[in-house]
Amino acid sequence: MTKPYKLIQRHIRPEGSAIQVGTSSIGGGSLAVIAGPCAVESAEQVFAVAEAVAASGARFFRGGAFKPRTSPYAFQGMGEAGLKILAEVRERFGLNIVTEAMDEAGVDMVEKYGDCIQIGARNMQNFSLLKYVGRATKPVLLKRGMSATLEEFLLAAEYIMAEGNYNVILCERGIRTFGTHARNTLDLSIIPAIRRTTHLPIIVDPSHGTGRNYMVEPMAMAAVAAGADGVIVEVHPEPENALCDGAQALTAEQFAVLEQRLEMLHGAVNAEEAVMSRA
Ligand code: PEP
Ligand code: MN
Secondary structure, X not given: OOOOOOOOEHXXXXXXXXXEEXXXXXXXXXXXXXXXXXXXXXXXXXXXXXXXXXXXXXXXXXXXXXXXXXXXXXXXXXXXXXXXXXXXXXXXXXXXXXXXXXXXXXXHHHHHHOOEEEEOHHHOOOHHHHHHXXXXXXXXXXXXXXXXXXXXXXXXXXXXXXXXXXXXXXXXXXXXXXXXXXXXXXXXXXXXXHHHHEOOOEEEOHXXXXXXXXXXXXXXXXXXXXXXXXXXXXXXXXXXXXOOOHHHOEOHHHHHHHHHHHHHHXXXXXXXXXXXXXX
């Protein structure tokens, strides 16, 4: 072994992994768009966003029922009641549900109601939680820690896979730097590095990556142009009244435009890759 990794290495699956998430898949050449509110706030709020997301053609829905908030006094999420609303979204709109778990009890609940277990940036090195989701039956969306190196990020994925769960999707969501013009610095250079090192799909979160509504579309487009397997974006019916992350939320109308533009761009990127590989 020349690298600290065993299971994530690209040469094991040179064509890249497609991970089954509910009725659809992420990776393997398709474009995955995951959209929804930062937090599940109410059935009305969630259904309004879900209707817009389903109408846009996206196949995956996001929304947190357990929120890792910086302040203990901020809205912490609806818990199991929120997960039940998400399960209803799957029934009504046929969207596959991606939602965060922060502890073992949360993982068990997400397994019951959701399709994909999100491990947030703050838990990327919670090794006991990584081992626990490594024994789960649902796929895992693993977000990069806000100061994690590529190696630390990939070894976190290796932790999950070493327990037997090979269904891991990586997510770049911005890292801490000295910049103050955005919430985080979205590190798109990790996309080619990940594609070279591992067979796991890599998606990008331009919402947490920038924290600014007007930056979400250009960074989502840049991510797909750079070879990302998809994006995860926050959408809210009334961003100004959001209980969490309103400044980075797209409106339903903005999201519909973004989804169309991403599909077009992904088609162009694929066509260009096909031409270049024949040349
Ligand atoms: C989220 O996706 O809502 C979230 C809390 O993201 P992160 O863990 O990347 O901060
Ligand atoms: Mn958020």
